Amino acid sequence: MLGLTNKNEKALETMLFTIDQINPILSSTVGFTIGAHILDDCDKDTYGLEQAVAFVKGSISNIDDTDYKCLDGTVPDVRNKVISGVVGASSSVTSIQVANLLRLFRIPQVSFFSSSPELSNKQRFEYFTRTIPSxxxxxxxxxxxxxxxxxxxxxxxxxxxxxxxxxxxxxxxxxxxxxxxxxxxxxxxxxxxxxxxxxxxxxxxxx
CATH class of the missing domain: 3.40.50.2300 (Response regulator)
Structure with a gap:
């Protein structure tokens, strides 16, 4: 989830290059590859949250399935695309909005530019981390x-x-x-x- 400025475009290209480099190794060793779904938040926190709500709907399998039972008592077989994690956003305001949503679905989030001290609160943002100092x-x-x-x-x-x-x-x-x-x-x-x-x-x- 990026606001596609020049610095974010460089970060995006770096991530895609890294994925291209490691996928052949993953394919030959563990039998699967990873991909990325790129979204532009247009540097607006409200729009970024709207996009997060839209794509997180396809990741409800990250929720503990044992909380849900069929009428016969069995656990339902939920077949949805699983979101393993979110990279972004660059803006701290957007990251805070998105992190509040993702924590409900236990989806980890890594930001490369969000530096707000507020995001250091692990009680509120236990699934958020970053690669930049506060x-x-x-x-x-x-x-x-x-x-x-x-x-x-x-x-x-x-x-x-x-x-x-x-x-x-x-x-x-x-x-x-x-x-x-x-x-x-x-x-x-x-x-x-x-x-x-x-x-x-x-x-x-x-x-």
Whole structure:
């Protein structure tokens, strides 16, 4: 489940290449191969959730079949395409929405870009994991740089998104302990074209 930006297209191509490389080995050793069903969430959490609901309907066999009995007491033979796992989404907001759904069906989810600290809560997201550090670690790296350079006043530009807002909030909390001041914080529109001319035009530059 991807929002097909340039970075996500690269991740998609990498995954498909990996599948092509390992399938001959799986076929000759264990007698089966794996595949992928690619969906574009269009970078919208609500649309991503709609798509997740649609394809998860074909994976009800992931539910414990012993909970369901036929009239004669036998366990029904459910023949559906089984979804072994979900890779994505890239956006933390979409991953949170999808993870809340997938946990009901015990479907594991792996994200390669979702970095929200909220997703570290294993009581809520026990079937979710990721291959990227939490935003908390990114903030601590920024703080270490500020400390190393002995800055006492900083200004920040952050994107108008869950990612940007969370980073700003975490920095605002850490500054009290670390002793530096946020003299200015400017929220930029998502997908803002970032260059010196556009910054000066929209925020007047930083003095």
């Amino acid at each position: 935003d908390h670690h990114q903030v601590m790296a920024i703080v270490q740089m500020i400390r190393f350079l002995k800055w006492t006043y900083i200004s920040i530009l952050y994107e108008e998104s869950t990612y940007g807002i969370k980073i700003h909030q975490l920095l605002a909390k850490v500054k009290i302990v670390e002793g530096f001041s946020l003299t200015r914080a400017v929220e930029m529109e998502k997908n803002f074209l970032f260059n010196s001319a556009s910054v000066k035009r929209n925020v007047g530059g930083f003095e």
